[in-house]
Amino acid sequence: MNAYLKETELLNYSHPTIQQLVHSRKWDRLPMKERILGIYNYVRDDVLFGYNRADDIPASEVLRDGYGQCNTKGVLFMALLRAVGVSCRMHGFTIDKKLQKGAMRGWYYRMSPREIVHSWVEVRYEDKWLNIEGFILDIPYLTKLQQKFGQCTGSFCGYGVATDNFQNPAVYWNESDTYVQKEGIVRDFGIYDSPDAFFFVHQQALSPLRKTIFRGVVRHLMNRNVSRIRRG
Template identity: 50%
Template sequence: MQLSSISPAQTATELTATTPLLDYRTPSIQQLIKTRGWRDLSAFDQIGALHDFVRNEIQFGYNTSDQSKASKVLDDGYGQCNTKSVLMMALLRALGLSCRMHGFTIKKALQRGVVPELVYPIVPNNIVHSWVEVWFDGHWVKLEGFILDDGVLSALQKQFPDRNSLCAFGAGTNRLQEPEVTWTGADTYIQQTGINQDFGVFDSPDLFFSKHPQELTGLRGFMFRIALRHWMNFRVKRIRAGHNYALPQDALS
C-alpha cells in the first residue's frame, strides 16, 4: 500500500511490521539492540541513538543492491541512502517506532567524484533515492542526515572550506559547513538539494523498490555489482582519508 497520509492509529500497526527487507527479528539486530540498551531510552533518545549509529558506525559505501535486507546492511557495515534507510527503518520498527519510506530520484551529479569520470557518462541520469520518516511527537520527522558518515563529511568540508552549496561526492546540500545531520527532534538532511522527482511515501521499502527499481539492469547492473561499486567504495575510503579528487569546473558551477 502506498500511503499519502496516515492517522496515528495506523502508524501503530502497519508501520511497525516486519517485511522481507525489514527483518528486524534476526538475531544480529536483536542482539545489537540488547547490547546497546536502546530499549531503555526515551523515544527521543532512541531515534538519536539509531541516527548516530547508522550515520557513523555504518559507513557511507555501496552495497550489492538497494534491495539488501537490513541484517545484510548491518553485516556489511556500510551503505548508501537506500540501504542505510532500510537498516534505519528496521531498527526503528524493532523499537516499536512507526516509520515509512519517502522515495525520490536524485540527479546523477550528486554522485560525481565518487563515480570515476571514466564511467560517469554511462551512469543513469536519475538515481533512486530515499529517506526515512518517523512518527515522533505527533508528526512525521524526516531523517536523511545519516547517509554520510562524519569521516566523509569532514573531508568534504576541508576540501571545500569556502563552499556551502555542494552537489557532488554524495552530498547535496546548501549547508555544507553547518549541515543538518544531528538529531535534535527536527528533520535531518544531507542529499536534499539533489532531488529532482518525488514519488511520495510508502509503508515499506519492499513496495517502493518494487515500483521504482534502480536503472541498473542487464550488463550495466552486472558491471556495477562486480566492479564499479568496488571502485566507488575505494574512492570513498580515499576521500575519508583526506584525498581530494578534482572535479571538472562545470561540476562546481
C-alpha cells in the first residue's frame, strides 16, 4: 500500500501551499471519514469547475489556479488525501466529447478529438476501494445547469455532465462511490498508482499546434462559458 501514499512530481503534497491548506483545515487531525469528506467537499466546491493549461500539472498549480476539471481536480484530490495518510490511486478512461458540448462550442468543439482522456480517483476506505468522480463540478455550477434544464429528470449529457439522474446525481460523498461523468465513458485504461504514471502513457489526442491553441485560446473560451452558466 506504500505506493498509494507516495509523493510524486504531480502529487507534490510537501509543497508549502498544500501543507498550509491541510493544517489550516485541520484535516490531518480528523477521523478517517471526516478527512475524506472534508477534502472531497473542498475539491468539489472551493476549486471551481474549469479548464487548466494541461492535464499533467502538479497539485500545487491546480490549487493556485483555483479551478480544474476531472484530471486536474483528481490530481489535487489525490495529493491532499496522501498528505493526510489516505491511500488512493487513479483509474483512467476516455469519455465521448459530447459530454463537453455546451462548455465547448462552435469551431473549438469541432476541432476537439472524439474521445477525451478522463480519470477518476479510487480511495481506500474501510478495506475497500471507492470510485470517486463526483468532485468535478462545483455545486453552484451544477445547480445552475439543473435550473437551466429543469425539464430534464433522467439522463443528461453535456456541459461537463454525463449522468442517468440529472436532478439528483451521486455527487455527495457518504462512504460510497460518487459520479457525475461516468455515463460518458468510452474506453477503460485501467488503474495506475499515480497520475504521473497515467499521463506518461495517455495524453489528449491533440497535435502540438492544437495543444497550443487549446492552452492559449480554447480553454479561456470554455472557462468563460462555464463562468457565465455559474452566474446564471
